Amino acid sequence: MNVIVIGATSGIGRAVAEIYIRQGHRVGITGRREALLREVALNAPEGAVFPKAFDVSEDDAAEHLSELVAAIGGVDVCLYSSGYGHTNTVLEPSLELGQVDVNAKGFVRCSVWLFNYWAERGVRGHLAVISSVASILPLGVCPAYSATKKFEAFYAQTLRQLARIREADIRITVIKPGFVDTDFIHGRHFPMTIRKENAAASIVRAIKRNKKTAVIDGRWAALGVLMRMIPSPLWNWAGRFFRPYKDMF
Template identity: 30%
Template structure:
């Protein structure tokens, strides 16, 4: 039985992935800040679901809780780094933007590092990071969010190169969602091609099992990514 740990499993993509993975025979560990939601998932999913309360901003505690969850589960084959936040009401733009960087970048790097070291010692493993189509260009309405997702993609690409050059048997998958139904996009206007969570996660899990380096969910967003990459910067700067 493969063992998957999902960082950020209490809603949206993370929650759906936990449910779908268990249905496919995985043992799943989930983390999040909402303990009550984790307890409900445990009641619903049963013995193959394990959990830890975790705030990725508290980096050392997050690392400790990850390792204790791995021990409880008897190992880890796949980790999905899904914890992330977007723009939200705050006392100031500066505090809001700093919180996004703390969660999406600093928290990501801490747990990526823990997983990488674990898999290198184990001799194999699979790290999945959830970035975003938004990471392909700067957005005036969500500067720190799009920048943080660009960081995640570039960071994972660099580690993929490191694994290839060093011969490490560690797969690194960059999941690039477009708009997927979740709490993160509730109330936002002007969205298009909003995918049902189940469909998007089903495609995501298929790509994880195929050990793809890049996963666009849903598939149509690959075409959008191609167009963005071909668009001159002077055009993007005027959007």
């Protein structure tokens, strides 16, 4: 199988790429930090890894992606893991817009190219995206993060229906992790933090089982059910309890 992980220089994406490499697949890896891509390739069997450095917030991201797909010889599965988040209670504009560029616009750039690639060739493809449990309720401490994670999940769901409309054999998986021990949380300790290797194993399993949505892990799935039951006025009122978490990540 040919797999691409967009955002594989570190964290969850890298851990997922390493699982696919161990499983013997051909794996395309991306991210801006070229040295880290080379490091992954160096530790893998020869010819298994196809590194391509690019920035998903740039307009030429899809061109880079198409070159990578050509180099591997097609793509069966793609995980979009590029993303970042910041609490931003002072609403610093560049912080808000930067997250929109990477999490939302970058995802659109890559996913529309992949969707059309699979649909136009009439081949099966599987797109997975790492959203977050932060997409379940609007989080006032991190407006752009929470909203872009919702965007990723919702956009992916629209693509699932579009696949029906266009009679394309395209599978979609939305991944919603809780806290995972990556650079994203800067070594801080939060309740129910998951090891990135465990999160990655769950993601690979969810893709293999063609899950539509996977909340990682079970504890977060249970909490997610409760979160969805909270009425909006109560959630707004609860904002006062978030005051100590202004710089959470």
